[in-house]
Amino acid sequence: MEEKITGRAADRVVRVLAQKIRDGVIAHGAPLPAERDLMVEFGISRTVAREAISALSSQGLVEAKPRHRPVARKPGFDAAMDATGSIVGNLLLQPGGVWNLFDTRILVEASLVRSAAEKANKHDIAALETALLANKAAIHDSDLFYQTDMQFHRIFYNISGNPVWPAVHRAYVTWLAPQWGQMPRLPERNKANFAAHAAIMDAILMRDPDAAEAALKSHLMQAWDQVRLTFGDI
Known part of the structure; x- marks a missing residue:
């Protein structure tokens, strides 16, 4: 009682x-x-x-x-994502948990870059170009490159104007940070990631959603291969 x-x-x-x-x-x-x-x-x-x-x-x-x-x-949506953080943290400890989360990121970003290729306005394009230039300039500074990498991807979540998506991006960054933070950061790998970003950007400028999606998926799967080389299957 x-x-x-x-x-x-x-x-x-x-x-x-x-x-x-x-x-x-x-x-x-x-x-x-x-x-x-x-x-x-x-x-x-x-x-x-x-x-x-x-x-x-x-x-x-x-x-x-x-x-x-x-x-x-x-x-707000940020608060909602934060409230699930401890639950997601426990799920990531399960076999295949990190891949399952990363796979959802691939699906989400594939849709977002398709939308960007179809609908991005001049302000969105300018933001992407600025982020890409910053990413290129940071190739030899791996910590800064990591920050500019996140910023480039973040813009796709912002383009739709739907406040859910920026909150989702922030959640992905937070939830996956323990793994990404331990990844070796080398200029050669940075150059490859920048080239992948440039390919995504080229497809968006060409207004080619299929090419944008293909470039995004190739980029993130290469990133996942690096994760597996570092941690094995997680």
């Missing part, structure tokens, strides 16, 4: 605080009331207050860090 009562009490706190965050009463980035204040306001125990904060965190409405007071997060 005590457990059920505790659960109902936490649910009530979650409902009230979630509504305040959605309405902006508790602003994005603002700290939540201290545990003691929540205990007084709602007439609850410290255990119930912590249970409520944990539930809000799992919903992506609160960012909780050790030794820091939890802060509110405005509901």
Whole structure:
């Protein structure tokens, strides 16, 4: 009975605080009331207050860090992706987990580059050209090349104007970072990746969605071959 009562009490706190965050009463980035204040306001125990904060965190409405007071997060697609991060992290530890996630990235980006080849406007093209030039300039600086590589791919997620896709790109980068961060970064490999980016760009400039998709898939499968050489099948 005590457990059920505790659960109902936490649910009530979650409902009230979630509504305040959605309405902006508790602003994005603002700290939540201290545990003691929540205990007084709602007439609850410290255990119930912590249970409520944990539930809000799992919903992506609160960012909780050790030794820091939890802060509110405005509901959005980034928050939704962050809320699934721990689940995805566990899935990646399963056999084939990293490939399964990377395979979804290939499917998503193949569709996005096709769309870019068909619909990219002059501003999108300019953004891609700027990113490609930065990527070329960074070939001999592998850390910078990694950043410019991500930026080039990020633009495809931005072109549609759908806010879901940039959040998906950010999630892919975050979820795959532990593997990508351990990859050997050599100028020769950077040159090959830049050449692949240039091929994708050429296909988009030619307004050829089939060629853009083929170049993208070839590029990402080559990237995956490098992952397998480093880690084996993961």
